[in-house]
């Protein structure tokens with residue numbers, strides 16, 4: 001496949017295809033269409049419809065989206081060994097899953113030929129289709145996850161994105177065209193789980209639960225998160241999907257570590273998720289009100305989770321070691337499509353498909369606000385700004 005290794009002429013034409021209607025390059029129109037036809041014939045001889053719905057997809061997050069950024073870091077939060085990747089075409093890559101993560105599946109639905117490359121290894125023109133900055137154990141707060149070792153907190157992921165933007169300006173050769181290009185891309189952000197799991201609920205390592213009530217801590221998280229999302233906007237993002245927290249009290253690790261006192265899940269941790277989500281939704285409203293040429297959407301993973309029909313939702317498919325990640329020496333369960341959890345924290349590919357489908361094209365509006373990713377990518381910002 002040549003999707004990430006296009007020759008430079010085809011690459012530029014693919015960038016310019018997405019800028020077709022920008023006035024300054026109208027003159028190039030005919031020439032570019034020619035280029036696009038040529039490049040398509042060279043690249044995708046057997047596939048009729050390969051145009052992605054957006055030119056690029058930038059991914060911010062934690063282990064639910066990490067695709068290899070932690071591989072070279074000194075941390076316990078790594079998944080670049082078997083049986084991780086047992087159902088992934090390239091085997092173990094650093095994904096905390098047996099197969100594709102939710103953002104991989106979203107990229108496929110958008111029509112990308114290749115998975116979005118991790119920042120750690122993306123070079124040259126790889127970055128034009130987007131970059132994945134996600135890092136296992138990372139959080140909104142910089143200190144989150146530090147008991148595991150190195151990680152890339154959201155603040156650092158944003159600085160890495162700034163580096164990508166300047167590389168893109170070099171490739172595209174023009175600041176304004178780059179801004180236009182970046183405004184057409186999809187951005188997804190899923191942070192916050194670790195600020196509870198690998199911070200607030202670990203009083204032996206972090207002082208936060210002594211210093212703040214759950215409400216206060218959640219308030220601080222949301223203040224910081226809103227600021228970070230504004231920074232993403234300042235770097236040119238205009239179509240941003242924000243993932244709410246899932247039921248963090250239902251992971252096999254939470255149940256094992258904290259006990260449930262008769263409930264199915266750890267109630268206080270699920271309360272934390274709900275509190276976070278209940279503040280995130282109005283934050284999305286506020287961002288949409290303040291930044292009228294952008295569109296933020298909120299995806300309710302907590303609600304979606306309540307609706308699943310999986311047979312096994314309380315134990316992971318692989319045998320785990322003490323930290324809750326898979327034991328490399330024991331074969332995982334064979335019937336992976338029947339499990340919600342792959343290890344003690346992370347969903348199986350089958351469950352990721354379930355989440356991605358309901359985020360991408362929702363059959364109703366219960367869990368997407370104000371609409372789904374499919375509508376976000378086709379959203380016309382010009383129309384929104386002139387309202």
Ligand SMILES: *[C@@H]1O[C@H](CO)[C@@H](O)[C@H](O)[C@H]1NC(C)=O
Nearest residue numbers: 214266267268269270271272
């Ligand atoms: C969780 O939230 C419910 C509903 O708000 C509340 O009644 C309950 O006391 C909370 N439980 C814990 C352990 O915080």
Ligand SMILES: *[C@@H]1O[C@H](CO)[C@@H](O)[C@H](O)[C@H]1NC(C)=O
Nearest residue numbers: 311312333334335336338339
């Ligand atoms: C999955 O396979 C394992 C091992 O064969 C078996 O013990 C388990 O009951 C199966 N689970 C389901 C839900 O079929």
Ligand SMILES: CC(=O)N[C@H]1CO[C@H](CO)[C@@H](O)[C@@H]1O
Nearest residue numbers: 165169175176178179234236
């Ligand atoms: C993509 C990008 O860097 N755009 C910049 C172009 O220049 C203006 C003004 O200097 C900046 O505000 C943009 O951020």
